[in-house]
Amino acid sequence: xxxxxxxxxxxxxxxxxxxxxxxxxxxxxxxxxxxxxxxxxxxxxxxxxxxxxxxxxxxxxxxxxxxxxxxxxxxxxxxxxxxxxxxx
Numbered sequence: 001x002x003x004x005x006x007x008x009x010x011x012x013x014x015x016x017x018x019x020x021x022x023x024x025x026x027x028x029x030x031x032x033x034x035x036x037x038x039x040x041x042x043x044x045x046x047x048x049x050x051x052x053x054x055x056x057x058x059x060x061x062x063x064x065x066x067x068x069x070x071x072x073x074x075x076x077x078x079x080x081x082x083x084x085x086x087x088x
Contacts, residue, residue, distance in 0.1 A: 037081075039063060040070035 039052055047055075053063045074082050 036066045036070055039066050040074075043067055 035056065039056060042052060042055075043049070049060055049063050049067070052058075053060045056063070058066075073079070074085055077083075
């Protein structure tokens with residue numbers, strides 16, 4: 001029962017093409033996706049997690065979560081962007 005309430009609250013926060021962050025401010029989903037891809041690219045280029053957290057204004061834990069998520073997406077995601085990366 002508690003899980004259903006949590007899912008409902010998350011669904012309430014979503015809007016078409018936008019998410020509401022926990023503080024209530026709207027976030028553009030496309031901007032967040034491109035930010036995450038840029039973080040991963042910079043990490044692969046040799047920047048440290050601490051440097052990335054300072055540059056993007058995120059916590060070290062959040063940057064690590066972004067890196068983990070992007071790594072997994074590059075392995076299994078059916079999206080054309082990630083499919084092209086796997087085939088090259």
